[in-house]
Amino acid sequence: MERTGFAYDFPHDSLLSVGDLNPLDVQIIFERARHHFDAARRGDKQGDTLKGLTQINLFFENSTRTLASFEIAAKRLGADVVNFAAGSASISKGESLDDTALTLAAMRPDVLVVRHKSAGAAAHFARVTGVPTVNAGDGAHEHPTQALLDAFTLTRRWGEVGGRRILIVGDILHSRVARSNVSLLNLLNAEVRLCGPATLLPADADRWGVTVFHDLEEALEGCDAVMALRIQKERMTGGLIPSDREYAALWGLNEARLERASPECLVMHPGPMNRGVEIDGALADDPDRAVILDQVESGVAIRSAILELITGRAPNGAIADMRAHDMDGLGDGA
Numbered sequence: 001m002e003r004t005g006f007a008y009d010f011p012h013d014s015l016l017s018v019g020d021l022n023p024l025d026v027q028i029i030f031e032r033a034r035h036h037f038d039a040a041r042r043g044d045k046q047g048d049t050l051k052g053l054t055q056i057n058l059f060f061e062n063s064t065r066t067l068a069s070f071e072i073a074a075k076r077l078g079a080d081v082v083n084f085a086a087g088s089a090s091i092s093k094g095e096s097l098d099d100t101a102l103t104l105a106a107m108r109p110d111v112l113v114v115r116h117k118s119a120g121a122a123a124h125f126a127r128v129t130g131v132p133t134v135n136a137g138d139g140a141h142e143h144p145t146q147a148l149l150d151a152f153t154l155t156r157r158w159g160e161v162g163g164r165r166i167l168i169v170g171d172i173l174h175s176r177v178a179r180s181n182v183s184l185l186n187l188l189n190a191e192v193r194l195c196g197p198a199t200l201l202p203a204d205a206d207r208w209g210v211t212v213f214h215d216l217e218e219a220l221e222g223c224d225a226v227m228a229l230r231i232q233k234e235r236m237t238g239g240l241i242p243s244d245r246e247y248a249a250l251w252g253l254n255e256a257r258l259e260r261a262s263p264e265c266l267v268m269h270p271g272p273m274n275r276g277v278e279i280d281g282a283l284a285d286d287p288d289r290a291v292i293l294d295q296v297e298s299g300v301a302i303r304s305a306i307l308e309l310i311t312g313r314a315p316n317g318a319i320a321d322m323r324a325h326d327m328d329g330l331g332d333g334a
Contacts, residue, residue: 032305051078053110073303105129147180162189170229195219
């Protein structure tokens, strides 16, 4: 059916958690992201929906792809962008998080994008400043735009993720990507599996609405997609894995192991990859299976959509004229 004359006011002025979204919110995000994805592929990368707005990217943790993705998304839409590096921040000189937030709010930015090592930091900035805020990763808690771009990548291939079997393997314990993906994939009615060393699986993982496996070959059986996660040694306080070599031998993705999955199983990784540890290099470069670079490309489109929607700058006409889909089938494939 056509959503002719239908106006949906996106009800969120920040994106802090996947748990804040409902299926219609996700559909709207994906539809607007599809516009940006297709426009970029046509070479039509410049817009002005965020013209006159100022976005501050507050990255208290190092990042390459996420920071670049948010910056590119905002600049393509005409916003002025300021990158706030933690190493040169006053907070490194003893300033409190509240003082930093209030100081930045006094500069009247229109959007904050926050990445921080502490869970809840982005929500704290949103609450203290009252400025529309996007959570770009808070500790081992959430990374909502990563989950959205991952699911968007899959919908472009499949049309929908509902009913698909998706495995996330690796360092689940320290992964905000895993937590956000589980929440979103459950919302979209996918079957989610988790697998990894017992030392890297949260004690309550079996209560996340997933099936937990301890054997990778068994976990891969019949899967439509598998996402390998980076081993986050910077967050580990002890020897949770014996060695990279042993991890690769037991938990690393490779072509031989993937034979247990669906014949057209897609391979994902949020990056950065440790080739030869979490994933075999040849598999990561397989043009038929790997959608890792598709995830990166989708990230700019998803973040463009989010920035427009939380600032109220998404064109009403564009949303009203988008094709509506059944609520259990978010996307029309590509």
